[in-house]
Amino acid sequence: MSDRGAVAIFARRHRYHPLEAAPWLISVAAYFAFPSYLPLGAQILATILFALSADLLLGYAGVVTLGQAAFFGAGAYTTGLLAAHGWGEPITGLLAGAAVAALIGLLSGLVILRTTGLTLLMLTLVVASMLYEAVNKASWLTGGDDGLQGMKVWPIFGWFRFDLFGETAYCYCLIVLFLCWLAARRIVHSPFGRSLTGIRENIRRMHAIGAPVDGRLLVVYTISAALAGTSGALIAQTTGFVGLTFLGLDRSGTVLIMLIIGGVGRLYGAFIGVPLYMIAQDRFSTIAPVYWYFWIGLLMVLVVIFARGGILGLFDRFRR
Amino acid sequence: MSTPALETRGLHKSFGALTVANAVEFRLERGARHALIGPNGAGKTTFVNLVTGALQPSAGKINLDGADITHLPQAARVKRGLVRTFQISTLFRRLSVLENVTLAVCEREGLGGELLRPAGRHRVVIEEAFALLDRLGLADEALRPVNTLAYGRQRLVEIAIALGLSPKVLLLDEPAAGVPTGESGMIIDVIESLPPDLALLIIEHDMDLVFRLAWQITVLVQGSVLVEGPPEVIAADARVRRVYLGERVRA
Numbered sequence: 001m002s003d004r005g006a007v008a009i010f011a012r013r014h015r016y017h018p019l020e021a022a023p024w025l026i027s028v029a030a031y032f033a034f035p036s037y038l039p040l041g042a043q044i045l046a047t048i049l050f051a052l053s054a055d056l057l058l059g060y061a062g063v064v065t066l067g068q069a070a071f072f073g074a075g076a077y078t079t080g081l082l083a084a085h086g087w088g089e090p091i092t093g094l095l096a097g098a099a100v101a102a103l104i105g106l107l108s109g110l111v112i113l114r115t116t117g118l119t120l121l122m123l124t125l126v127v128a129s130m131l132y133e134a135v136n137k138a139s140w141l142t143g144g145d146d147g148l149q150g151m152k153v154w155p156i157f158g159w160f161r162f163d164l165f166g167e168t169a170y171c172y173c174l175i176v177l178f179l180c181w182l183a184a185r186r187i188v189h190s191p192f193g194r195s196l197t198g199i200r201e202n203i204r205r206m207h208a209i210g211a212p213v214d215g216r217l218l219v220v221y222t223i224s225a226a227l228a229g230t231s232g233a234l235i236a237q238t239t240g241f242v243g244l245t246f247l248g249l250d251r252s253g254t255v256l257i258m259l260i261i262g263g264v265g266r267l268y269g270a271f272i273g274v275p276l277y278m279i280a281q282d283r284f285s286t287i288a289p290v291y292w293y294f295w296i297g298l299l300m301v302l303v304v305i306f307a308r309g310g311i312l313g314l315f316d317r318f319r320r
Numbered sequence: 321m322s323t324p325a326l327e328t329r330g331l332h333k334s335f336g337a338l339t340v341a342n343a344v345e346f347r348l349e350r351g352a353r354h355a356l357i358g359p360n361g362a363g364k365t366t367f368v369n370l371v372t373g374a375l376q377p378s379a380g381k382i383n384l385d386g387a388d389i390t391h392l393p394q395a396a397r398v399k400r401g402l403v404r405t406f407q408i409s410t411l412f413r414r415l416s417v418l419e420n421v422t423l424a425v426c427e428r429e430g431l432g433g434e435l436l437r438p439a440g441r442h443r444v445v446i447e448e449a450f451a452l453l454d455r456l457g458l459a460d461e462a463l464r465p466v467n468t469l470a471y472g473r474q475r476l477v478e479i480a481i482a483l484g485l486s487p488k489v490l491l492l493d494e495p496a497a498g499v500p501t502g503e504s505g506m507i508i509d510v511i512e513s514l515p516p517d518l519a520l521l522i523i524e525h526d527m528d529l530v531f532r533l534a535w536q537i538t539v540l541v542q543g544s545v546l547v548e549g550p551p552e553v554i555a556a557d558a559r560v561r562r563v564y565l566g567e568r569v570r571a
Binding site: 006007009010011012013014015186187189190191192193194195197198201202204205206207208209210211212215216219 | 372374394395396397398399403404406410411412413414415416418419422423424426427428431432433434435436437438439440441442443446447450459462463481484485
């Protein structure tokens with residue numbers, strides 16, 4: 001390797017690779033190829049954003065969390081409450097959802113990010129459980145167990161109505177996901193993003209090179225919360241419903257499973273794991289309505305045994 | 321006497337009844353090549369942890385270039401040029417060698433919090449990191465994940481990260497620990513080629529390395545300074561020989 005070569009390769013890493021266009025081309029093609037599956041497609045796109053938010057934390061900063069549903073639910077309930085009480089404008093509703101989720105991320109992060117490892121994991125769980133119970137208790141506002149009733153989401157820009165076939169929903173989710181992905185991509189390639197991988201790889205050394213580790217973690221925690229909140233708000237708006245399951249532990253766990261199947265810490269794991277999981281779930285649940293979870297479990301076992309880095313990790317291995 | 325680069329006054333640390341640093345008075349002159357030696361458990365690494373701020377002392381004062389840094393957080397001490405390496409390699413294991421050093425240079429330049437510009441645009445930072453690797457003979461391995469390097473090479477990266485921070489005071493915690501004797505030569509070469517105005521403290525077990533590099537040696541035993549002096553004085557000191565060789569000198 002010539003001297004210049006290494007520096008040049010290193011300095012070019014943030015440039016776009018042609019393959020990065022693939023998820024977007026496939027998403028657009030899917031819109032035309034599977035018109036009857038657009039509602040599912042919209043859910044998949046919004047969930048990819050949720051998994052992307054988890055990847056920033058788990059894959060880049062190395063923060064293991066079981067509380068991501070707190071932010072997802074916070075975004076969904078914020079947007080939902082606005083829409084149920086006379087403000088159904090989707091874009092501002094989405095931004096409000098992201099903002100409230102970010103605020104909860106910031107405030108809880110201030111407390112829980114002082115800890116590490118298992119303690120931190122438990123505390124993320126605690127934050128999510130507390131929010132779950134608070135929303136459950138406040139049934140006069142949130143509808144509690146029955147879910148939030150009476151959301152009315154207005155057409156986008158006063159023009160694009162959320163139709164029964166999911167055409168608007170699909171396009172809306174695709175555009176929001178694309179914009180959030182651009183932002184996430186920019187972040188992971190920035191010096192800040194690189195320093196997160198430093199924290200993941202060796203937090204002691206990050207301290208020793210003078211990095212303000214706690215501040216960096218708080219920033220990424222807040223960003224991740226905002227993205228998760230956006231995802232929850234998208235699903236609330238496109239399905240017209242918010243319920244307690246939005247805040248459940250199940251959702252925090254499932255998103256990690258989807259991410260691990262796809263590949264953690266690569267920005268694209270979400271784009272593979274989420275569709276695979278959700279399409280498999282959709283198929284299995286029609287073929288075997290009672291025990292479809294068994295097949296999901298089997299898939300997970302295979303990934304853990306044969307593809308440690310997820311499906312993207314397999315590609316890496318073949319390339320070498 | 322001029323202001324020392326680093327100084328501790330009555331530095332004290334105890335965990336309950338166990339005293340690991342006992343009233344340590346220590347001076348590191350500018351441009352010094354100073355070694356800190358002592359048997360296992362003497363408190364050498366604890367001393368480094370106290371000075372760098374990983375541990376808070378129970379009592380005493382630490383001055384860096386005349387300024388009191390006793391209560392500064394770790395990161396602030398690094399910003400003032402107080403840098404350490406680790407006895408057990410503490411690297412960004414799955415990141416490339418070049419990334420390991422670039423992270424350090426980025427933090428020194430205060431760029432680590434920047435969110436919106438790609439890291440690759442900071443060409444000057446990357447060039448500097450690469451030049452440093454080149455100087456240490458690591459250029460060919462720049463893009464390899466650091467955990468795929470031979471251990472001796474990893475020890476060099478350990479030093480390279482520290483140098484990327486442009487230290488004024490450098491604390492090397494057993495730089496040759498775990499390196500086969502045949503390979504410790506390249507580490508000695510690197511240490512010998514460090515800038516002369518850098519104040520260097522080497523914590524080391526390897527006596528060959530210590531006597532080759534150091535002008536001044538401090539011997540630490542059970543958290544206290546036993547004796548300090550130039551190598552020839554230390555080599556001749558009966559108490560040091562007793563500690564190291566277990567000799568019993570009868571009066």
